Amino acid sequence: MLIKIAKPSDLRESDVTPESIYLSRRRFLGGVAGVGAGLALSGRVKASEDYSDVPSGDAPAWLDDKISQTRWRAVTPADPNKDALAPFDDASGYNNFYEFGTGKSDPAKRAGSLQTEPWSVVVDGEVNNGGRFTLEDFASPSQFEERIYRLRCVEAWSMVIPWLGISLSEVIRRADPTSKAKYVRFETLVDPEQMPGQRSSFALIDWPYVEGLRLDEAMHPLTILALGMYGRELPNQNGAPLRLVVPWKYGFKSIKSIVRISLVEEQPVNSWQLLAPNEYGFYANVNPEVDHPRWSQATERRLPNSLFSPNNIDTRMFNGYADEVAELYAGMDLSVHY
Amino acid sequence: MAKQEIKWRLWRVAVFLAALAPLVYWSFQVYQNAAGPEPGRYLLLNIGIGGLWLMLLTLSLTPLSKLTRWKGFALIRRQLGLWTLAYAVLHLCCYALFILGLDWALLGAEIVKRPYIIVGMLALLGLILLGATSNRAAMRKLGKRWKSLHKLAYPILALILLHFFWVVRADMAEWAGYAAVGALLLALRLPPIARTLPRLRYRVVTR
Numbered sequence: 145m146l147i148k149i150a151k152p153s154d155l156r157e158s159d160v161t162p163e164s165i166y167l168s169r170r171r172f173l174g175g176v177a178g179v180g181a182g183l184a185l186s187g188r189v190k191a192s193e194d195y196s197d198v199p200s201g202d203a204p205a206w207l208d209d210k211i212s213q214t215r216w217r218a219v220t221p222a223d224p225n226k227d228a229l230a231p232f233d234d235a236s237g238y239n240n241f242y243e244f245g246t247g248k249s250d251p252a253k254r255a256g257s258l259q260t261e262p263w264s265v266v267v268d269g270e271v272n273n274g275g276r277f278t279l280e281d282f283a284s285p286s287q288f289e290e291r292i293y294r295l296r297c298v299e300a301w302s303m304v305i306p307w308l309g310i311s312l313s314e315v316i317r318r319a320d321p322t323s324k325a326k327y328v329r330f331e332t333l334v335d336p337e338q339m340p341g342q343r344s345s346f347a348l349i350d351w352p353y354v355e356g357l358r359l360d361e362a363m364h365p366l367t368i369l370a371l372g373m374y375g376r377e378l379p380n381q382n383g384a385p386l387r388l389v390v391p392w393k394y395g396f397k398s399i400k401s402i403v404r405i406s407l408v409e410e411q412p413v414n415s416w417q418l419l420a421p422n423e424y425g426f427y428a429n430v431n432p433e434v435d436h437p438r439w440s441q442a443t444e445r446r447l448p449n450s451l452f453s454p455n456n457i458d459t460r461m462f463n464g465y466a467d468e469v470a471e472l473y474a475g476m477d478l479s480v481h482y
Numbered sequence: 483m484a485k486q487e488i489k490w491r492l493w494r495v496a497v498f499l500a501a502l503a504p505l506v507y508w509s510f511q512v513y514q515n516a517a518g519p520e521p522g523r524y525l526l527l528n529i530g531i532g533g534l535w536l537m538l539l540t541l542s543l544t545p546l547s548k549l550t551r552w553k554g555f556a557l558i559r560r561q562l563g564l565w566t567l568a569y570a571v572l573h574l575c576c577y578a579l580f581i582l583g584l585d586w587a588l589l590g591a592e593i594v595k596r597p598y599i600i601v602g603m604l605a606l607l608g609l610i611l612l613g614a615t616s617n618r619a620a621m622r623k624l625g626k627r628w629k630s631l632h633k634l635a636y637p638i639l640a641l642i643l644l645h646f647f648w649v650v651r652a653d654m655a656e657w658a659g660y661a662a663v664g665a666l667l668l669a670l671r672l673p674p675i676a677r678t679l680p681r682l683r684y685r686v687v688t689r
Contacts (some may be wrong), residue, residue, distance in 0.1 A: 234519035246653045249518065301520065346655035419652070438648065440598055442587070445581070448519030451512060454583040 195375035198232045203377035206280045210288050218289035230303035234448050236379045241338040251381035260385040268324035269406035286310035293391035295461045296430045301445045308372030313363040325407035328362040330355045330399045355399035356412030390464040392469045394428045425482040430463035434482045497558045522580020533569030545670040548679040567613040570606050588675040598648035605641035
């Protein structure tokens with residue numbers, strides 16, 4: 145089943161500013177000589193050419209094959225000028241993946257050695273059709289789509305990232321949940337030998353990293369399992385080879401390097417909720433009205449930014465996806481269910 | 483100028499340059515676009531940690547001179563103390579300028595609402611007080627009280643560590659390292675331990 149979410153306000157594929165042009169705009173704004181303003185206004189190129197600056201990865205043949213058949217620009221931001229793509233180097237060089245350290249550049253520095261091939265995913269719990277699948281068997285039946293989503297970190301920064309992935313709802317349907325299945329629980333790989341953050345005796349996170357969604361959230365057409373970004377497979381530091389992307393929730397919900405997906409009856413306790421329940425809830429919907437106890441969530445710094453323009457923009461309810469997802473939370477007090 | 487005097491002056495200049503160097507390096511990284519997608523936060527965090535280093539170094543000078551009786555340590559105490567203050571001021575400036583974008587209303591709201599910022603501001607106020615009374619005139623005027631006033635450095639260190647503690651989200655290892663050094667430096671001030679430091683040196687020399 146193919147689900148296409150396009151509102152009348154959505155722009156078409158051809159309206160997206162390609163990354164190379166976005167980059168050159170930045171260079172121009174940075175005042176480096178030699179890049180003219182004319183370039184930023186020049187014609188638009190097709191999706192496949194947008195990522196010519198992105199270093200190619202080392203994906204297995206089946207994944208390359210699936211990526212080449214991607215439905216490009218399946219979901220794009222309504223305003224691609226306001227939501228310009230972050231450069232690949234920033235999206236892959238500046239993120240949180242505590243399994244590899246707590247610094248923003250630690251994942252990029254240390255995740256290189258993570259073995260993502262072979263990889264298998266266990267689907268279990270309240271399903272009729274569970275088991276252990278190779279990543280290929282797990283992902284191949286699904287059509288790959290490119291989804292350009294805003295990613296809003298709970299730390300009040302955000303980036304716009306073009307993911308390549310498959311619909312989670314399709315995966316769940318294939319697993320054939322029983323009537324008892326109410327939630328989906330996800331688990332990240334535990335391997336202290338490969339993941340230095342898991343070796344730290346001062347780590348506050350109780351590994352494995354666990355996340356969860358209500359079944360209707362997991363079945364929502366915006367929710368995807370990503371295997372790639374910027375037209376290639378995921379770099380290790382971004383959660384290769386398989387990660388969740390839930391664009392209306394804070395980034396920590398989008399669990400990385402998934403090895404297990406369980407349909408469960410009880411609401412799972414996610415890692416951050418376990419660590420600091422007064423700061424992080426189960427839902428973690430982006431909400432400008434509910435502050436993190438240690439900082440405001442009313443605004444966010446859209447990255448990349450520069451010294452004298454922090455790019456502080458107003459955070460939108462459900463990260464700007466309210467039209468699509470607000471009904472999931474009708475009647476709920478979101479200051480209680482944060 | 484006496485040879486000795488030139489030597490001490492050079493030592494002070496070397497310390498000055500060493501304390502300045504990180505600021506130059508970080509600024510250069512930002513200028514080179516090598517500081518990542520959020521250069522303001524890069525400066526904020528590096529200068530914050532740099533300030534903590536300077537605070538710890540400043541507080542290590544008295545135990546070190548007791549231990550070694552080398553005059554050089556005492557000669558740079560005021561300078562390093564003032565560098566700590568400078569880093570702390572720059573740290574706040576980075577926050578106001580690069581994170582909040584000089585939104586004064588937001589700064590006001592954050593200062594009253596966020597415990598870690600309140601604690602950081604208290605530490606900064608303490609450092610300003612110490613910096614303002616670090617000149618000879620103030621020392622003369624305050625007399626004996628100067629020494630007790632400057633013992634404020636100890637609670638200020640504790641506030642800085644608390645400020646850092648409340649920022650950490652997932653792994654205490656780095657914080658624990660700084661806290662351990664800080665605790666050691668404060669423990670060296672406990673009278674029974676402080677008294678044994680010069681004697682330790684005596685033993686080393688006579689052996």
